[in-house]
Amino acid sequence: MPDPRFFDSPGPASLSELARAGAAELADAARGDRMIAHAAPLDAADDQAITFFSDAKRKDAAGATQAGACFVRPEHKDFLPASCAALVTRHPQAAWAAAVSLLHAPRLHETGAAIVHPEAELEDGIMLSPNVTIGQGARIGRGTRIGPGAVIGPGVLVGRDCVIGANAVVGFALLGDRVSISAGAVLGEAGFGAAAGPRGMVDMPQLGRVVIQDNVTIGANSCVDRGAFADTTIGENTKIDNLVHVAHNVRVGRNCVLAAYTGLSGSTVVGDGVAFGGKAGVADHLNIGSGASIGAAASVFKDVPEGETWTGFPARPLKRWLRETAWLSRMAGGRGTRGRPQ
Numbered sequence: 626m627p628d629p630r631f632f633d634s635p636g637p638a639s640l641s642e643l644a645r646a647g648a649a650e651l652a653d654a655a656r657g658d659r660m661i662a663h664a665a666p667l668d669a670a671d672d673q674a675i676t677f678f679s680d681a682k683r684k685d686a687a688g689a690t691q692a693g694a695c696f697v698r699p700e701h702k703d704f705l706p707a708s709c710a711a712l713v714t715r716h717p718q719a720a721w722a723a724a725v726s727l728l729h730a731p732r733l734h735e736t737g738a739a740i741v742h743p744e745a746e747l748e749d750g751i752m753l754s755p756n757v758t759i760g761q762g763a764r765i766g767r768g769t770r771i772g773p774g775a776v777i778g779p780g781v782l783v784g785r786d787c788v789i790g791a792n793a794v795v796g797f798a799l800l801g802d803r804v805s806i807s808a809g810a811v812l813g814e815a816g817f818g819a820a821a822g823p824r825g826m827v828d829m830p831q832l833g834r835v836v837i838q839d840n841v842t843i844g845a846n847s848c849v850d851r852g853a854f855a856d857t858t859i860g861e862n863t864k865i866d867n868l869v870h871v872a873h874n875v876r877v878g879r880n881c882v883l884a885a886y887t888g889l890s891g892s893t894v895v896g897d898g899v900a901f902g903g904k905a906g907v908a909d910h911l912n913i914g915s916g917a918s919i920g921a922a923a924s925v926f927k928d929v930p931e932g933e934t935w936t937g938f939p940a941r942p943l944k945r946w947l948r949e950t951a952w953l954s955r956m957a958g959g960r961g962t963r964g965r966p967q
Contacts, residue, residue: 627663627664627729630732631731631732632729632730632731632732633729633730633731633732634662634663634728634729634730635727635728635729635730636661636662636663636727636728636729637660637661637662637673637728638660638661638724638727638728639657639658639659639660639661640656640657640658640659640660640661640694640710640712641657641658642727643661643675643694643712643724643727644657644712644724646723646724646726646727647696647712647714647719647720647721647723647724648714648720648723649696649712649713649714649720650712650713650714651710651711651712651713652702652710652711652712652713653710653711656694656710659693659694659710661673661674661675661693661694661728662674662728663675663728663729664676664721664724664725664728664729665692667683667686667687667690667692667695668686668689668690670690670691670692670693670695671691671692671693672691672692672693672708673693674692674693674694675692675693675694675695675696675712675721675724675725675728676690676692676694676695676696676721677695677696677697677717677718677720677721678690678695678696678697678698678701678704678705678717679697679698679701679717679718681701681704684701684704687701687704687705688704688705688706689706690705690706690709691708691709692709693708693709693710694709694710694711694712695709695710695711695712695717696712696714696717696718696720696721696724697711697712697713697714697717698713698714698715698717699713699715736752736753736754737753737754737755737756737773738755738756739753739754739755739756739757739758739759739771740756740757740758740759741753741757741759742759742760742761742762742763742779743761744761744762745759745760745761745762745763745764745765745777746763746764746765747759747764747765748765748766748767748785749767750767750768751765751766751767751768751769751770751771752769752770752771753771754770754771754772754773754774754775754791755773755774756773756774757771757772757773757774757775757776757777758775758776758777759771759777760776760777760778760779760780760781761779761780762779762780763777763778763779763780763781763782763783764781764782764783765777765783766783766784766785766786766787766802767785767786768785768786768787769783769784769785769786769787769788769789770787770788770789771789772788772789772790772791772792772793772808773791773792774791774792775789775790775791775792775793775794775795776793776794776795776796777789777795777796778794778795778796778797778798778813779796780797781795781796781797781798781799781800781813782798782799782800783795783800783804784800784801784802784803784804784839785802785803786802786803787800787802787803787804787805787806788804788805788806789806790805790806790807790808790809790810790845791808791809792808792809793806793807793808793809793810793811793812794810794811794812794813794814795812795813796812796813796814796851797812797813797833797834797835797851798812798813798834798835798836798837798851799834799835799836799837800837801837801838801839801840801841801861802839802840803839803840804837804839804840804841804842804843805841805842805843806843807842807843807844807845807846807847807867808845808846809845809846810843810844810845810846810847810848810849811847811848811849812835812837812843812848812849813834813835813849813850813851814848814850814851815828815831815850815851815873816831816850816851816852816853816857816872816873816874816891817850817872817873817891818831818853818873818891829853830853831850831851831852831853831873832852832853832854833851833852833853833854833855833856833857833873833874834851834852834856834857835849835850835851835852835856835857835858835859836856836857836858836859837849837858837859838858838859838860838861838862838863838879839861839862840861840862841859841860841861841862841863841864841865842863842864842865843859843865843869844865844866844867844868844869844885845867845868846867846868847865847866847867847868847869847870847871848869848870848871849871850870850871850872850873851873852873852874853873853874853891854874855874856874857871857872857873857874857875857876858875858876858877859871859877860876860877860878860879860880860881860897861879861880862879862880863877863878863879863880863881863882863883864881864882864883865883866883866884866885866887866903867885868885868886869883869884869885869886869887869888870887870888870889871883871889872888872889872890872891872892872893872909873891873892874891874892875889875890875891875892875893875894875895876893876894876895877889877895877899878895878896878897878898878899878915879897879898880897880898881895881897881898881899881900881901882899882900882901883901884901884902884903884904884905884921885903885904886903886904886905887901887902887903887904887905887906888905888906888907889907890906890907890908890909890910890911891909891910892909892910893907893908893909893910893911893912893913894911894912894913895913896912896913896914896915896916896917896931897915897916898915898916899913899914899915899916899917899918899919900917900918900919901919902918902919902920902921902922902923902936903921903922904921904922905919905920905921905922905923905924905925906923906924906925907919907925908924908925908926911925911926911927911928911929912928912929913925913928913929914928914929914930914931914932914933915931915932916931916932917929917930917931917932917933917934917935918933918934918935919934919935919936919940920934920935920936920937920940920943921936922938923935923936923937923938923940924937924938924939924940925939925940926939926940927939927940937949937950
């Protein structure tokens with residue numbers, strides 16, 4: 626059970642409520658009134674807990690679980706013991722994540738003194754923590770929570786039901802609804818652009834914006850630079866880890882995932898559903914096709930076609946990288962007699 630020092634427990638909730646929250650179907654409707662108090666992993670759950678099961682390799686753990694209820698795929702529901710109510714869905718983990726909000730919620734800072742410019746527009750139901758600063762002309766939607774020390778710059782638009790973490794800085798930006806910005810993240814600072822002048826290098830003006838669509842998550846200490854003239858955009862439902870850098874004029878599509886230390890150089894265009902492993906790097910002005918995957922620590926210097934998986938330094942298609950790595954291993958071990966891989 627989550628530590629009550631850090632999490633409030635608005636529950637319990639009935640199985641019917643949890644099923645609705647997770648867009649799942651309760652296999653035995655007669656159990657709909659049964660109450661669940663907390664969430665837990667599959668192998669640590671008790672009869673008051675709800676869990677999820679999505680990996681057939683763990684069917685023994687599913688059969689032994691003491692959980693009161695479990696989100697599960699249709700083909701896996703028979704793995705559960707009779708004591709465990711099955712909530713059937715094609716996406717058990719996502720359904721569990723949605724339902725857990727009925728049972729546990731991070732404890733929030735109490736409201737406190739904030740500096741709000743008189744020309745800022747705030748809807749009802751906004752929570753401002755101590756030392757928040759909101760600039761002139763900013764607009765904040767209802768249900769948004771802003772953590773201690775956060776700064777919302779002049780003219781910034783923040784949609785409804787957003788979360789802005791402690792000491793985050795948001796400037797030159799338009800945020801949609803249900804956007805989550807973690808502690809220390811910085812949106813809208815000037816991108817890296819310089820030109821040679823008679824007295825040396827000079828910074829180029831950065832006159833664009835940052836546009837964040839609905840349901841985007843940006844992790845702690847990540848940076849999204851504003852565009853030079855065009856906008857830097859992050860498509861809806863994209864999830865960005867901690868310590869990620871998105872440079873100026875980058876366009877990231879919908880439903881992308883960027884793991885920690887990923888860096889996207891200026892004017893890169895990323896399609897929908899692209900996944901970047903940790904520490905992946907992409908050179909400027911490249912196109913990463915929809916559905917592509919970039920391996921951890923890969924360094925991309927060429928356009929990546931749709932649906933392909935690239936890795937290595939420099940990055941190339943996965944199968945080619947595997948062949949080359951195997952050949953190098955044979956050569957280094959003195960066992961190879963064939964020529965270079967094709």
